[in-house]
Amino acid sequence: LNIIGEYKNNAYYVNLKSGSIKNFQFDNAIVKFQDLSEKGRNALLDSGAYFPEINKYCKIKVAADLSAQEIQAIIDSGINRPATSKRVINKAVLTFEDNAVSVDGTINMKKIPGNPLAMLSNDEFIPFNAKFSVYLKDSCVFINILEGNVNGQEMTPEVINMFHGWLNPLWDFTKLDFPCGIQEYSISPSGLRIAGYIF
Numbered sequence: 001l002n003i004i005g006e007y008k009n010n011a012y013y014v015n016l017k018s019g020s021i022k023n024f025q026f027d028n029a030i031v032k033f034q035d036l037s038e039k040g041r042n043a044l045l046d047s048g049a050y051f052p053e054i055n056k057y058c059k060i061k062v063a064a065d066l067s068a069q070e071i072q073a074i075i076d077s078g079i080n081r082p083a084t085s086k087r088v089i090n091k092a093v094l095t096f097e098d099n100a101v102s103v104d105g106t107i108n109m110k111k112i113p114g115n116p117l118a119m120l121s122n123d124e125f126i127p128f129n130a131k132f133s134v135y136l137k138d139s140c141v142f143i144n145i146l147e148g149n150v151n152g153q154e155m156t157p158e159v160i161n162m163f164h165g166w167l168n169p170l171w172d173f174t175k176l177d178f179p180c181g182i183q184e185y186s187i188s189p190s191g192l193r194i195a196g197y198i199f
Helices: 038-047 068-080 157-167
Strands: 011-021 024-034 059-067 089-097 100-107 126-137 140-150 180-188 191-198
Touching: 024 068, 059 068, 068 089, 068 191, 089 180, 126 180, 140 157
Parallel strands: none
Antiparallel strands: 011 024, 024 059, 059 191, 089 100, 100 126, 126 140, 180 191
């Protein structure tokens, strides 16, 4: 908490622009340390402001804007992490729309968990595209595939359900060691706007 911020309405606000978290860029972020007194801030600084100590003094709210390019970089990093031979998806190019995202890429159907036709699938990457939305339920983030095709064949409801079973939940905040969640979000052609809390 020795980074530059301002006190306002019994909270400490930090505005971050063009920064990064774990080497991933973000366009804009506001971090609000709610109900943090000057005494609490000084106590945190004296203790070294270690993360496990923060929840003794305040709650944190975060709002951030991530551009389409920044999110694409995160997706590319996740895809490229495993060796090509172990990947299910080898490419996924995202296009952001109002309240939805379209994706074009390549996929190995043989490696999708729960695929009843895995034995009949070729062990190679084939083209796919899909349009999906995102929704929140309890402490989880889910993907809802609206339409798509794999290797030129339209996704049937059964195939879409198989993908939902493999992908969802996309993220489960209850798996973390501390209270955390998303309270609201919006998807637009420019990217993603998100707001959430910690503690």
